[in-house]
Amino acid sequence: MHIRSKYLLFFVVIFLSRLPFIFHGFGLDGDSWAVALASQHWHVTGDYEASRFPGNPVHELLCSIFSGFGDISLNLITVFFTSLAALFFVMALVELKFRTPFLAGIALAFVPAIYINSAIVIDYNIALAFIMMAFYFAAIDRSILTGICLGLAIGCRITSGAMLIPFGLMLLRPNEFQKNLLRIFFAFAFALLVGAVAYLPSVVHYGLDFLSYYDVQYPSLMKILYRFFIETWGVVGCFALVVGVCLLFLPERY
Numbered sequence: 001m002h003i004r005s006k007y008l009l010f011f012v013v014i015f016l017s018r019l020p021f022i023f024h025g026f027g028l029d030g031d032s033w034a035v036a037l038a039s040q041h042w043h044v045t046g047d048y049e050a051s052r053f054p055g056n057p058v059h060e061l062l063c064s065i066f067s068g069f070g071d072i073s074l075n076l077i078t079v080f081f082t083s084l085a086a087l088f089f090v091m092a093l094v095e096l097k098f099r100t101p102f103l104a105g106i107a108l109a110f111v112p113a114i115y116i117n118s119a120i121v122i123d124y125n126i127a128l129a130f131i132m133m134a135f136y137f138a139a140i141d142r143s144i145l146t147g148i149c150l151g152l153a154i155g156c157r158i159t160s161g162a163m164l165i166p167f168g169l170m171l172l173r174p175n176e177f178q179k180n181l182l183r184i185f186f187a188f189a190f191a192l193l194v195g196a197v198a199y200l201p202s203v204v205h206y207g208l209d210f211l212s213y214y215d216v217q218y219p220s221l222m223k224i225l226y227r228f229f230i231e232t233w234g235v236v237g238c239f240a241l242v243v244g245v246c247l248l249f250l251p252e253r254y
Contacts, residue, residue, distance in 0.1 A: 003094070007087060010102055014083040014109045018119045022075035027120030035121050036074060039063030048201035053212040055202040058130075058155030059123040074121045082109070082118035085129035092136040112234040127156035131163055138170040143183040144190055146171065151194020158199075164191055 001009075026032040031052060038051035042064040051060055066073040086109040093101035108114065117124050130153035137145040146167055153160035164187070171183040202210035219227075229238050247254075 006102065007091065010090060010105060011083050011087045014086045014105075015079060017109070018079040018082065018115075021119040022072055022079060025071050026074070027122065029120065029122055032121040035060060035063055035123065036067070036071070039074070040067045043067040048205050050202055050206070050210065054158055054210045055199065056123045056156055057198050057201050058152055059126045061201075062126070063121060071121070075119050078118055078120060078122065078125055081129040082114065082125040085109075085114075085125055085132045088129070088132035088136045092132065092139045095136070095139040111232070111237060113232040123156045127153045127160050130156060131160060134163065134167055135170075138167045138187075141171065141173075141183075143171050143187040147187040147190025147192075148194050150187070150191040151198065154191065154195030155198025158195075161191070161195065164188060 026036045034051040035056070038049050039060050042048050042060060048057070048060075050056075062077055063074050066077060086105045089108050090101045090105035093104055098104060109118075114125060114128070130149045134146045134149035134153065137143075137149060150160065150163055150167060153163065168184050168187060171187055172180050173183075199210070233241060
């Protein structure tokens, strides 16, 4: 089978695996309902209001465009971008000569935290999709496209800007000092420019006060560990991670 046909089939499989769960409203997370209400307000009035600070304008804009079609359409946006995230992850691994890219892509798509959040109105997987696009373009040495995609990820979740560091390192090549400087400059410049443009609605509406957050009680250490392991990866995933780490310490012949 041609590689493009494999990509298409992979995308369709991931997309279809989410469809049974898009008919149950916006989800149980209060942030999902906040996005739905904010996007509907933007759609009806043309006036931007952040679903929660500092805002997620790229995701909120996508949802506002389709908010007139109900909760299923907004859930489908998340399904579509989750499938894109898995696809571009696979494409990047193919470029990096990874041995089993499609198996890795399936593993990513079915991580419990990703799967659960792939059929509700939440921005995690939207940002992940743009991050995986940036990952792919960094793997094929396209610094401008890396920056643009990362800027869109920042527009979904501002903390995506942390990915500037690993993707900047990916763009470095040995013995190419001047070209490396240009690659880093273009990637960083476009990421920051696109991210800044994405947050213009927040700046216009709130000024610099948009750089805020909701102060909630910090969870206990046990709750953090639970979320870090079981809640994110599931029991099977945690077992796989433990096995994978142990394998690193075995002799190479194993």
